Amino acid sequence: MGQKNPQSLGINYLYFGLFFILLCLTCTSSVLLKDNLAGSRLFFWFYSLGQAALEVSLFAFLGLVIYRFFGRLSFWLFIGVTFVLFLLHVLDFMMDRILDLSTYNVLSVFVFGESLENFYYLLDASGVPLWAWVCIFIFLALLPLFGMLLYKGTAWFTKKKPVQIKNEVFLQLFVCIPVALFLWDYSASKVIHPDAYTEFVKSLPWKRTFLQPKTVQLPMQATLRGSKNEQEIGAFLEKVQPSPQKKPNIFLFVVESLRADFITPAVAPNLSSFREANIQAEQSLSSANATHMSWFSIFHSEFPFYWRQLQEKKWKMGSPALALFKKMGYQIRVYSAAELHYYGMTDLLFGENQTLADSLQIFNHSPPKEAYEADTAALDSMLKDLQDPAMQEGQLIVIFWDGTHFDYSWPKQSGAAFNPFATEFAYFKAFHSRANIELIRNRYRNAVHYMDSLFGKFLQAAPSDAIIAFTGDHGEEFFDHGHLFHGSHLIEAQTSVPIYLKIGGRKEKLPMISHIDIMPSLLNAGLGISAPFLEGASVGGAKKWPFAMSARFNGGCTPCEFFLHNGTNKLMLQFENKKNIFDCTDLKILSLRTANDASLRGNNPASKDWIFTEFSSAFERLFSKKE
Numbered sequence: 001m002g003q004k005n006p007q008s009l010g011i012n013y014l015y016f017g018l019f020f021i022l023l024c025l026t027c028t029s030s031v032l033l034k035d036n037l038a039g040s041r042l043f044f045w046f047y048s049l050g051q052a053a054l055e056v057s058l059f060a061f062l063g064l065v066i067y068r069f070f071g072r073l074s075f076w077l078f079i080g081v082t083f084v085l086f087l088l089h090v091l092d093f094m095m096d097r098i099l100d101l102s103t104y105n106v107l108s109v110f111v112f113g114e115s116l117e118n119f120y121y122l123l124d125a126s127g128v129p130l131w132a133w134v135c136i137f138i139f140l141a142l143l144p145l146f147g148m149l150l151y152k153g154t155a156w157f158t159k160k161k162p163v164q165i166k167n168e169v170f171l172q173l174f175v176c177i178p179v180a181l182f183l184w185d186y187s188a189s190k191v192i193h194p195d196a197y198t199e200f201v202k203s204l205p206w207k208r209t210f211l212q213p214k215t216v217q218l219p220m221q222a223t224l225r226g227s228k229n230e231q232e233i234g235a236f237l238e239k240v241q242p243s244p245q246k247k248p249n250i251f252l253f254v255v256e257s258l259r260a261d262f263i264t265p266a267v268a269p270n271l272s273s274f275r276e277a278n279i280q281a282e283q284s285l286s287s288a289n290a291t292h293m294s295w296f297s298i299f300h301s302e303f304p305f306y307w308r309q310l311q312e313k314k315w316k317m318g319s320p321a322l323a324l325f326k327k328m329g330y331q332i333r334v335y336s337a338a339e340l341h342y343y344g345m346t347d348l349l350f351g352e353n354q355t356l357a358d359s360l361q362i363f364n365h366s367p368p369k370e371a372y373e374a375d376t377a378a379l380d381s382m383l384k385d386l387q388d389p390a391m392q393e394g395q396l397i398v399i400f401w402d403g404t405h406f407d408y409s410w411p412k413q414s415g416a417a418f419n420p421f422a423t424e425f426a427y428f429k430a431f432h433s434r435a436n437i438e439l440i441r442n443r444y445r446n447a448v449h450y451m452d453s454l455f456g457k458f459l460q461a462a463p464s465d466a467i468i469a470f471t472g473d474h475g476e477e478f479f480d481h482g483h484l485f486h487g488s489h490l491i492e493a494q495t496s497v498p499i500y501l502k503i504g505g506r507k508e509k510l511p512m513i514s515h516i517d518i519m520p521s522l523l524n525a526g527l528g529i530s531a532p533f534l535e536g537a538s539v540g541g542a543k544k545w546p547f548a549m550s551a552r553f554n555g556g557c558t559p560c561e562f563f564l565h566n567g568t569n570k571l572m573l574q575f576e577n578k579k580n581i582f583d584c585t586d587l588k589i590l591s592l593r594t595a596n597d598a599s600l601r602g603n604n605p606a607s608k609d610w611i612f613t614e615f616s617s618a619f620e621r622l623f624s625k626k627e
Helices: 013-033 038-070 072-099 103-111 116-125 130-141 143-160 167-188 194-203 230-239 269-277 291-300 304-312 320-327 342-350 371-386 424-429 434-461 515-527 608-622
Strands: 008-010 164-166 217-219 250-255 279-285 331-336 359-362 395-401 467-472 499-502 508-514 548-551 561-565 569-575 586-594
Touching: 013 038, 013 072, 013 143, 013 194, 038 072, 038 167, 038 194, 072 103, 072 143, 130 143, 194 586, 217 608, 230 320, 250 434, 250 515, 269 434, 269 467, 269 499, 279 548, 291 304, 291 320, 291 342, 291 515, 304 342, 304 548, 320 331, 320 515, 331 371, 359 371, 371 395, 371 434, 467 515, 499 515, 508 515, 508 548, 569 608
Parallel strands: 250 395, 250 467, 279 508, 331 359, 331 395
Antiparallel strands: 008 164, 217 586, 279 499, 467 499, 548 561, 561 569, 569 586
């Protein structure tokens, strides 16, 4: 690394040039693929190239300084670190594309923010075998060594054809690029809408700019109301007397990653017929775009903000609605192909040591066993149990199916209804190819089609007087608005789920229904009662709240981003204090959209006055002043 000219510096231009090109390609791809205002793309594209040039130049210069003043060992360690940092930018692109999160967010939320048990369940839910994850982690640990080898190989060539760069060039780069970025930022920050900024800033290498557009704040003058009181609910249940009336069997199906608009006569004929013959809604919405929060809202009939708070308070009762069913004489039986221990949901849903469940049967599907096999086994076991004369009434049966979760499972040996479909490795090709996205959609369709066949088998055996509720925990996106799978953002594809109810011979289409309405509807249908501690409303009564809300996945933490939906428009909001939303009175408006996610940012309704008028009763329901 010694230099003949003390006023010039020799760098490994192949190594750093390679990563400059890599950064430029990932940033360009990210900006071009964003689903937002086209007018903002040019600004963020130039800004990303400027940050990439500044970062690579800085690393090249620091490498020379470290070599000269700290020796070879420090230099090679530094090269290993730069290689990892450059590859993190590539991972950033992938994580932004799939989850709408930076690598930092992914590590802080899904790795360092999780317990070891939850981290294991997350890996298992990915569909990647655990042995493959072990290989991946070993490969990641060896990345610095690969970087050193790459640098050494490229240095051999650059020594044969060296390029000398004067000290003044680095000085000019470190002064001119930041000044240019600042001026470019200053000229555009006043005209870029916060909605566009939020979307595009994630394409930048550093995920921020010098200046930020002014965001619209909503001061609530109150905090979120407190969580339910377990002792008060327990006292209420103590007063309840079991009902001697006949208790029709109740079936609740909760299916993983089930998107409403995929329930069509071609993909899901049994469910389509079931929907048209019973109760459905124009808008049927999940309470979250993640499994555990949706499960919580379904069974607790509660907004998803409180799931973590109840766990921290050592909630022992489980679902208050299930506890009421049990007190009224129902037996509760659970058949699950899903991993109910995910985020500690087993206790939160069915009580400490699962005391609410008279029977809890779990059907695991660790590789090589597939999820569809566990779904089939769960249904077969339930149908076999139903042959017992003692189970002809008074049973509340909960079925969790998992085959429609990534990576979408069905019996391939019996063929596929939708061809061609993606192989497991096609997911890695989907970032730029609409053809590959359609292959993934077909894979999903096949999984939904098989799940539908299982539901058809159930319908043939179900008692005619049975009460049936069917729903998905959340939806699934296929780059409809820039992302893949779920958990990334609160768009229609990730939050619109089937919610169908069979109650007697009722056939109707409601304006809107959400997860929190399921348990009150089942209580009213099965027992003719209501419970004051449930937030949802029965479809048999008046809708007490003409809104729905859904929260965004935040790992094992309390969600800090959510939307309020009035059936026509939805208001996307975020708590300013993300670490403690229960002590926060300020909300940041992220976006105002129509029900199908068309932006309203350019229209008059985006004003504070209009928002407070349109969503005032929603705010009053969620927020209450501290006494």
